[in-house]
Amino acid sequence: xxxxxxxxxxxxxxxxxxxxxxxxxxxxxxxxxxxxxxxxxxxxxxxxxxxxxxxxxxxxxxxxxxxxxxxxxxxxxxxxxxxxxxxxxxxxxxxxxxxxxxxxxxxxxxxxxxxxxxxxxxxxxxxxxxxxxxxxxxxxxxxxxxxxxxxxxxxxxxxxxxxxxxxxxxxxxxxxxxxxxxxxxxxxxxxxxxxxxxxxxxxxxxxxxxxxxxxxxxxxxxxxxxxxxxxxxxxxxxxxxxxxxxxxxxxxxxxxxxxxxxxxxx
Ligand SMILES: NC(=O)C1=CN([C@@H]2O[C@H](COP(=O)(O)OP(=O)(O)OC[C@H]3O[C@@H](n4cnc5c(N)ncnc54)[C@H](OP(=O)(O)O)[C@@H]3O)[C@@H](O)[C@H]2O)C=CC1
Ligand SMILES: O=C(O)C1=N[C@H](C(=O)O)C[C@H](O)C1
Numbered sequence: 001x002x003x004x005x006x007x008x009x010x011x012x013x014x015x016x017x018x019x020x021x022x023x024x025x026x027x028x029x030x031x032x033x034x035x036x037x038x039x040x041x042x043x044x045x046x047x048x049x050x051x052x053x054x055x056x057x058x059x060x061x062x063x064x065x066x067x068x069x070x071x072x073x074x075x076x077x078x079x080x081x082x083x084x085x086x087x088x089x090x091x092x093x094x095x096x097x098x099x100x101x102x103x104x105x106x107x108x109x110x111x112x113x114x115x116x117x118x119x120x121x122x123x124x125x126x127x128x129x130x131x132x133x134x135x136x137x138x139x140x141x142x143x144x145x146x147x148x149x150x151x152x153x154x155x156x157x158x159x160x161x162x163x164x165x166x167x168x169x170x171x172x173x174x175x176x177x178x179x180x181x182x183x184x185x186x187x188x189x190x191x192x193x194x195x196x197x198x199x200x201x202x203x204x205x206x207x208x209x210x211x212x213x214x215x216x217x218x219x220x221x222x223x224x225x226x227x228x229x230x231x232x233x234x235x236x237x238x239x240x241x242x243x244x245x246x247x248x249x250x251x252x253x254x255x256x257x258x259x260x261x262x263x264x265x266x
Contacts, residue, residue: 002250004243005031005068005092007061007083008075010040010048012157013097016239017072018056019049024240026247031065034058061086068092070246074238076159077101084112093117095246097124097238099164113256119249121259122164124241127230128215129259132172134228135217139176142226146219148173149202153214162187162203165215170201173217212237 004021008014009032021029032045040048040058048058061083064071072095073083080098087094096109099122109120123129139148152166162170174181179199186202196202212232219226232238245262260266 002027002247003030003067003069004246005033005064005071007033007071007073008079010034013074013235015049016235017242018045019051020239020243022051022054024243027243029054029056030067032056032058033061033064036060069250070095072242072246074098077105081108088112088115093249095242096120097242100160110256117249117252117254119245119257122168124238124259125232128165129263131228131230135169135173136176138219138226139173142219146221149218151204151216153206153211155211156207156209158207161205166203169217173201
């Protein structure tokens with residue numbers, strides 16, 4: 001059994017993670033942590049997530065249950081870094097899904113993974129992790145005159161853009177092509193006064209309503225176009241994946257892992 005503490009437990013993903021931790025037969029939710037000023041402190045989690053059989057109450061993120069085996073964090077970069085420091089200080093493995101991280105944030109995460117085991121993925125669905133491998137095959141197989149674009153759609157509350165998943169897909173394509181992602185990523189064409197170059201990965205973003213998350217990688221040539229699309233229709237998909245990652249991570253050696261490792265894809 002893996003005892004899980006969910007940080008940011010009142011968030012959209014936090015709620016789904018609490019539910020998934022309760023419902024997975026290899027895991028138990030032992031702690032639902034929120035910020036010290038949160039009005040939910042002390043209230044029963046089961047009422048909040050409509051899950052009848054948990055006795056856990058919301059607790060302060062600075063004092064996590066002593067029997068925690070793995071912390072899960074889907075918050076914001078500033079929160080994630082605070083929670084990462086807590087996990088390192090208390091020697092607790094961590095599953096991280098927070099997106100919008102800078103290169104400096106990633107460097108911090110990699111340093112932390114030298115003292116605790118960490119799974120970090122910008123998408124915990126099985127489908128996107130398979131898509132990551134499919135786009136690599138497409139990028140390697142298709143001729144050099146292909147134009148590559150990534151389009152993502154998310155709900156109106158999402159802060160970071162492009163999504164972490166879109167960047168993950170773009171980075172996978174760049175790696176397969178032998179390109180430096182930073183050199184080929186194009187986020188804005190509004191000031192371009194010339195046509196695109198062949199060595200580009202263009203990103204487009206749509207935000208609206210309650211869209212859970214959709215990603216398409218386009219490989220467009222003269223005369224044909226390949227579109228590889230993934231559509232998530234429930235946050236429980238990501239939550240179940242992250243809880244699966246937590247159970248997998250429990251008792252693993254120190255190091256930085258991804259969902260590709262959890263799924264046995266590499
Ligand atoms: N990797 C994946 O598969 C997925 C990743 N995500 C990512 O997960 C993250 C959260 O998304 P979502 O649940 O929709 O967002 P929400 O806005 O619903 O939740 C954010 C949570 O983070 C907490 N938080 C924010 N700032 C801090 C802080 N400084 N310290 C502590 N806690 C903080 C919030 O607490 P409070 O209410 O107190 O502000 C809240 O609980 C995003 O980065 C998103 O991109 C989402 C889905 C899948
Ligand atoms: O914020 C979200 O909702 C999501 N964020 C992740 C991302 O940035 O890729 C994953 C998923 O698409 C949902």
